Amino acid sequence: MKGTNLGELEELVMLSVGILYNDAYGLTIQKEIKNRCKRAITISTVHSVTSRLEEKGYLRARYDGATPERGGRRKRLFTLTTSGKAAIAKMREIREDMWNAIPKVALSNG
Amino acid sequence: MKGTNLGELEELVMLSVGILYNDAYGLTIQKEIKNRCKRAITISTVHSVTSRLEEKGYLRARYDGATPERGGRRKRLFTLTTSGKAAIAKMREIREDMWNAIPKVALSNG
DNA sequence: TCCGTTTTCGACAAAATCGAAAGAAATAAA
């Protein structure tokens, strides 16, 4: 049981779900990533990532109960689970600590 | 040619190289990650990641010219390239922006 | 030659990625 961590894209999807709060589903997640990261991924990619995150227990899904205005299939909305929130928070903390530990000289140009 | 991005572990290795500055090589990188991330990876893993980062142009390697005190093969020291620095800085910026965009309510417990 | 350190090699699992096609559900058109 190795892969208990988050991959790079998995993390971006988690952050997107957090940002979108109560409107996170395939399409909106895809757009969020496109806008913020200037990175085009297909809807298939988003779905395969969200599935994996569900399996890991980092994301929970529910069906949209509200009536859609003009047609369309029910949306599958995602929210972060408690362990999901903890996972991304921890990664952030570790990276920030590492950034702070980099000596200035290592980042100067030349 | 898709994979121009950094993977999760690749990023950690880059940060470690920055932290270690003029003493970044297999062993020290491995330890840095172990200490900071509480994550045990083998030395083989570190080497395969650094190789890939070199190919991507994010890391540059040189051999240690100094005489080793007590035996052992020459070390291969790594430093961040200009594009390498830019790559990790960009990832950091994007993630910070995303974190700031997450509404408080999405992170509260419950 | 022997020992300890470090890198290279070859292999495999997990994550990232896509395209295409098939459901669903609600509404608009016939």
Place this chain on the structure above:
DNA sequence: TTTATTTCTTTCGATTTTGTCGAAAACGGA
């Protein structure tokens, strides 16, 4: 009412990149 259209979800199969090892090879003193 029946059919078509729209908007999304699901699923499948396939391929490239990343992540991960264990073992072998290469050094460089002692």
